[in-house]
Amino acid sequence: MPTTDEVDRSRVAYRADLHLGTRRFFHPRSTACPWCGSADLRLRLRTTDLLQHKPGRFTLDECGGCGHVFQNPRLTAEGLEFYYRDFYDGLAAEQMDRQLEKEAGSHRARAEVVLPHADPKSWLDVGTSHGHFCSAAAQLFPDTEFDGLDLGAGVELGRQQGRIKRAYQGQFVDLADELTDRYDVVSMFHYLEHSAEPKPELRAAQRVLRSGGHLLIDVPDPECRFARLLGRWWIGWTQPQHLHFIPLANLRAELGRSGFDVVAVQRAEAHLPYDLAAATWLFVNHLAPRQDRPWLFDRPGLGRRAGRLAALIAGAPLMLAGMLLDRVAQPVADRLRLTNSYRVLAVRR
Template sequence: MTAPAAPSVRRLRSTARAILRFPEPESWLDVDTGDADFPEAARVFFPYTAFDGLDPTPRVLHAQAVERLEEGYQGRLTDPWITAHLRARYDVVSLLNPLADPGELQAALTVLRPGGHLLVESPGDPRAELESRGCTIIATTRRSAHVPARLTARLPRTLPPPVTGPLASAARALDHTLALLLAGTRFARTYRVIARKEPSAP
């Protein structure tokens, strides 16, 4: 399955390039990072940025072990211990999957430093909510949707490696097929929004 990888890398790098208009961030948190494919792609443009990742699965810990991430945190952004531990730590936070939890935007702003930038890709338009939380919208575009690794992320955590290896390969192949099937449908468009957290934001 090496052939589908190149378009995915191009897509991820396209997303990362949206932040090039700003000074290189010191620290960046990628939410629902999985295997840290996005930080790995973004590092081409931001070689001096420390990339951390957050994911509900143990894949984030493996990504840290193979040095795709500086720090990997297993959990969800809305977990109180996560927001308390990471409060005001990051210059950029990226949310590249549909927002399932309405509290996720607020949690992202909690871990973002004043003056930092939130990069959101979502089927819904988050601008009104971000503005209501004291953010300034810097840029908005519509683009083909990033389809998250839905099946890969749901693999059982307790299976031994001889079992999870083939399962992970099959899940990645099905996730790629899903992305192709969704292309051209109403699910294939998403908002990309960059918002700045103002110092006055709560």
């Protein structure tokens, strides 16, 4: 957890940002679907930032033509910087690093998809964060050289700690030309939904891969029934960081247009069994008094800290019930269309 002094030092920058208002954080509202161009848009969801509680309201629209769900209005570059700050890096870096270390089993399951299809010598993990996936995948592919790419500074931490050999910091589409034909596998795990424009990301992967190379993608599934049942409390929405939610049929078609053939699709295997546990946590955390955060300008006093602790204790049985129900539902999640993610492996022609 960040110290009080660290939070106080960050308050100055956040106060300056918020003094200018949040309107500059948003593009003008779009009147057409960014995936297919249809003007048949329907409101899917309105919500706030339920994770960090930074100020702002966010809207997701759904296309009546192709089913694509997207943030509308979308965040600008300034908005993305503001809402990403201290989420993966900065004040949250240590907490995020511990969380990613706990997901070793999920990382291994993702890498296993490639085993029947390729014996790669080089692998680029796009959106790698601190490189934990690469560390887990190296146990299955000990002869493979893993590199990582990310916009945040965590990718350099991954290189320093030996999880990846090379660290690329920046936008994938901007770096793709210098990486042309370099890799046997490119992976994007819960990355495309963060992209301002997902289609150019697929074309960038096509350039970076050698002929016959594989692209491995995990994304949240907007067709998951939990997405409607839980509404704003579905963790897959993760507003405001997630900009696009792509139905499987849309992604398959676009991969074909981008020079790929799909060789494997997984839903049950890509499912992360935490929908109800996360929803109950979001709900309890929403009701509880706020933690000390630099974008909240007053420090919590003793009464607020005690109130938060009491709310979390009172909500613990609800969160525990959510965890148990997630485990119970996991074996039948695919049959009931409750799987919250899907995974696609495609080969470059």
